């Protein structure tokens with residue numbers, strides 16, 4: 189009898205309990221985890237390098253398009269899109285692959301080369317997840333990317349009045365004088381940079397692009413329909429024609445086989461200067477850095493890195509590999525040299541994990557993205573490592 193009388197109360201409690209969100213703090217359920225067997229004995233439930241849900245470098249993961257309360261100065265955002273490629277598809281798995289390659293990283297990790305971690309540099313960083321993009325209609329997918337990017341650019345920065353270096357810089361460059369978050373996008377094939385430039389140019393005016401790639405991507409597509417001409421080899425031409433870009437852009441690492449001289453002339457016409465893959469041997473890496481810095485000057489700068497700029501020996505998992513590229517270490521040194529430019533965003537594209545071996549490409553891509561997070565925040569290149577070669581009293585080599 190007693191049990192039957194209690195039944196409605198029990199049922200009501202079950203109904204209430206089912207409304208408690210999964211993420212409700214333990215205190216709300218009146219449980220002190222510090223007294224529970226696990227926490228009292230072993231402490232917090234930390235994710236290991238090989239465990240936990242997949243977010244970039246174990247950053248907090250939030251579906252930011254759904255959650256306007258998400259706080260960030262720098263957002264990681266995935267564009268899983270690969271339906272404008274000319275050769276091997278598979279870059280729709282790029283955001284997954286890069287996050288997977290980042291599992292042994294933490295945002296608070298630092299190297300001797302940088303001297304500081306992205307976290308120490310002050311920005312609040314989160315992984316905003318992937319944007320659900322149409323895999324069947326490219327015009328719609330490009331509009332979805334632009335809408336998502338513009339949404340996050342329009343969010344207030346986490347640092348607010350106490351702006352960090354990067355958000356203070358954003359406020360000084362933005363047409364509305366307001367600080368906007370920086371978004372680091374994980375591609376996707378290279379066409380994803382077109383909707384990004386469309387979005388950024390609304391906030392910052394014309395953008396100069398630093399483009400690391402083995403290919404120009406400034407093709408003049410003669411195809412017949414409005415969106416057939418937008419491919420991962422022609423999107424820069426479209427962005428330039430639409431007025432999103434300055435005449436002060438620069439490529440680095442170019443080594444593709446050209447069709448004709450006209451390709452090179454057209455590349456210049458749409459605002460690019462060319463640094464070839466071989467130029468680091470002929471002119472030296474420091475001169476490559478100097479040339480890039482001089483080219484873009486104090487304009488608003490976007491950095492886009494196609495993983496195929498790296499030699500296929502180090503990064504085979506990409507759609508259109510080209511032999512004879514830069515090493516990951518050379519690329520990382522160039523990135524350090526570019527700190528302090530007026531970066532308004534960056535992306536890493538064309539990782540197609542299906543062609544990878546032992547995750548080498550994903551690990552390289554994740555490492556380069558980690559470098560982006562320091563590069564876009566620091567105000568000047570880090571000094572060279574003061575190691576055994578420059579010990580106090582020792583002769584400089």
Ligand SMILES: [Mn+2]
Nearest residue numbers: 401403494496
């Ligand atoms: Mn390429």
